[in-house]
Amino acid sequence: ETGVTQSPTHLIKTRGQQVTLRCSSQSGHNTVSWYQQALGQGPQFIFQYYREEENGRGNFPPRFSGLQFPNYSSELNVNALELDDSALYLCASSLDGGAQFHGYTFGSGTRLTVV
Amino acid sequence: AQSVTQPDIHITVSEGASLELRCNYSYGATPYLFWYVQSPGQGLQLLLKYFSGDTLVQGIKGFEAEFKRSQSSFNLRKPSVHWSDAAEYFCAVGSYGGSQGNLIFGKGTKLSVKP
Numbered sequence: 001e002t003g004v005t006q007s008p009t010h011l012i013k014t015r016g017q018q019v020t021l022r023c024s025s026q027s028g029h030n031t032v033s034w035y036q037q038a039l040g041q042g043p044q045f046i047f048q049y050y051r052e053e054e055n056g057r058g059n060f061p062p063r064f065s066g067l068q069f070p071n072y073s074s075e076l077n078v079n080a081l082e083l084d085d086s087a088l089y090l091c092a093s094s095l096d097g098g099a100q101f102h103g104y105t106f107g108s109g110t111r112l113t114v115v
Numbered sequence: 116a117q118s119v120t121q122p123d124i125h126i127t128v129s130e131g132a133s134l135e136l137r138c139n140y141s142y143g144a145t146p147y148l149f150w151y152v153q154s155p156g157q158g159l160q161l162l163l164k165y166f167s168g169d170t171l172v173q174g175i176k177g178f179e180a181e182f183k184r185s186q187s188s189f190n191l192r193k194p195s196v197h198w199s200d201a202a203e204y205f206c207a208v209g210s211y212g213g214s215q216g217n218l219i220f221g222k223g224t225k226l227s228v229k230p
Binding site: 004006033035040041042043044045048055056057058059090092094097098099100101102103104105106107108109111 | 209212
């Protein structure tokens, strides 16, 4: 059973640029959620995708967008990067959106630094 | 809104000593509760979860947690800490989606272990 894999592991971008982060969910999981973890903070919910549709969104601006593909892998896109976007971005998968009952399987994250 | 509070930002214990990490939650219904651990630069690993039944739950790596409804608490304990337990620990409550997502995390407690 493979876990959640994320790429790249580290990334440095310039303010104003765009970035795409990728995630492969755990085998058998059809729901992917993205969290932003700023330094010294707990993870904050960005959005969730279930069967290729957005299924919940946190308090993040529209320049944060996502996709889920038929194989349940996912992308997080961030446009017009700001310095405050520097964080660890965590992808988490679950089955049928049931993370509130069973918890998530998390990837190791992508460390994004905006300069 | 639901919330999770971890009152201790940083705790240092000696190797072999006992450990208790505190977690308080605010949730309107019967909560689903989780503890996750995060090693430096890594994603989150599920230690244990509670959703019903026995209020003392056992997890991996020798950890246990006790749910106390009257105190809205879900404290994590370990009888004897090992140096490899040094990490950051996050308490989370399961939520029925919405803008806060499926899991609402506390800000974490960093555990340091003295030799």
